[in-house]
Amino acid sequence: MNILAIESSCDETAVAIVRDGREVLADCIASQAEMHEIYGGVVPEIASRKHIEAISALAEEALRRASLSRKDLDAVAVTYAPGLIGALLVGVNFAKAAAYALGLPLIPVHHVRGHIAANYIAYPELQPPFVCLCVSGGTSLIVDVRSYTEMEILGATRDDAAGECFDKIARVLGLGYPGGGPMDRMAQGGDDTRFVLPRVHMQDAPMDLSFSGLKTATLNLIHNLQQKGEEVPRSDLAASFSAAVSDMLIPRVMEAAKRLQYGKVAVVGGVAANSRIRRDLEKACQKSGNELYLPPLSLCGDNGAMIGSQAYYEYLAGKRGNSTLNAYANRDISLG
Ligand SMILES: Nc1ncnc2c1ncn2[C@@H]1O[C@H](COP(=O)(O)OP(=O)(O)OP(=O)(O)O)[C@@H](O)[C@H]1O
Ligand SMILES: [Mg+2]
CATH class of the missing domain: 3.30.420.40 (ATPase, nucleotide binding domain)
Structure with missing residues (x-):
């Protein structure tokens, strides 16, 4: 199962393609850290805008690196909580549109559950x-x-x-x-x-x-x-x-x-x-x-691969999103 995974909860735009939860076929990251360094911390509004600029090209890049086409994808996963609300919304809306356009299931992933899944890859x-x-x-x-x-x-x-x-x-x-x-x-x-x-x-x-x-x-x-x-x-x-x-x-x-x-x-x-x-x-x-x-x-830091890994297990447990999926700045990890 090839999952296209989107992560945009803070100042990294990340798109990965992960097979069966453990095999990373592509892991693309565009960090905005240099931009925010000028201000000494993340400026949420700038983060959202930078995500919008990077996300489509990054998804194309992930497909290219994985040597896959859109029809090889089986699901679209996205970080929907917790994080900067404007930043999360960019990823959530991109993922919803991609899932709808490609006729694929949508899998919402809790960001910290994603961090935990980094070890399933390692x-x-x-x-x-x-x-x-x-x-x-x-x-x-x-x-x-x-x-x-x-x-x-x-x-x-x-x-x-x-x-x-x-x-x-x-x-x-x-x-x-x-x-x-x-x-x-x-x-x-x-x-x-x-x-x-x-x-x-x-x-x-x-x-x-x-x-x-x-x-x-x-x-x-x-x-x-x-x-x-x-x-x-x-x-x-x-x-x-x-x-x-x-x-x-x-x-x-x-x-x-x-x-x-x-x-x-x-x-x-x-x-x-x-x-x-x-x-x-x-x-x-x-x-x-x-x-x-x-x-x-x-x-260790934010990446798309960890989201794609956790998404596989969320999918197996029956978790699905639809066009009403929203982003949340805070959400308990036990709720998923
Ligand atoms: N070697 C290190 N020692 C201590 N802290 C570090 C080190 N490398 C990175 N960090 C810290 O890790 C944090 C970034 O981690 P990460 O990208 O997982 O956080 P985040 O995504 O901003 O937050 P969250 O995952 O809670 O939403 C920063 O606070 C950074 O300073
Ligand atoms: Mg993080």
Whole structure:
């Protein structure tokens, strides 16, 4: 089954063609990051316009790269939630039109379920159930992935997402947007014990996360140094910050793994590219005897292939969209 998959939830326009959920025949991405860097973050209206400019050509390019014609396609899938509403609507309307014109079924896909499916591409043998840490620009979740389409949230951030925090601290350090990658590089060789930053724990909800305290403490520290006219030791600060984020994420995921006893832990989303988090998880999984599934860096950020993969399993479970399909800025992952 060849699925044409469309992703436009944030600042990447992506179109992929995926066969039977696991084989990527084409994966085309047009990133707008350079455009938004000028403003230090994503400008939603610009994102929508850029999606409109790129999407048709990208779909043609995907067919060309896969050496397929339109009649070889079996379904059209699209990210319909969560994300920037105007940006999502571009993909949803394109997908609806394509499905209608080609007489194909339409499959709506939850963006974070797509992130989870990135590991189905990277690891052909991986099957649910497993515990999944989803950490990206807009999400920080610990999810019980019971089956391809049944999921329960075990823990969630109460405020900022991990990626959002990396981006905000990076901006103040003059590292550009998106800042997670540059922060990671800046942390290499830095002293992660130089600054003592808060690790938040909530007694009533031990698997929930909160990053706003860490963000504020780090910003205050930077401002205090700047006010005193002292140079900010960026490398040590980036290393101390990355260690604090990792220390909040890893014990919670491992606690979930211990409770559920699946023996499998996965990490997905843009922040899954972080070298400190990857390293700490490898150690924690090795120690506890869990198999760890980490997507390659190319599948951590937004892409169309992950949407095409999840779409296959949504299709098998009977999920369909029609011409009334709408986009949603927020939607619980357990609802699909
Ligand atoms: N090496 C890294 N270390 C930390 N963060 C990183 C790294 N590489 C990328 N990121 C962060 O990942 C985020 C982008 O990930 P992704 O594209 O999955 O998020 P999004 O699509 O914007 O959000 P969501 O998936 O929640 O809708 C950015 O916040 C970016 O700074
Ligand atoms: Mg994403």
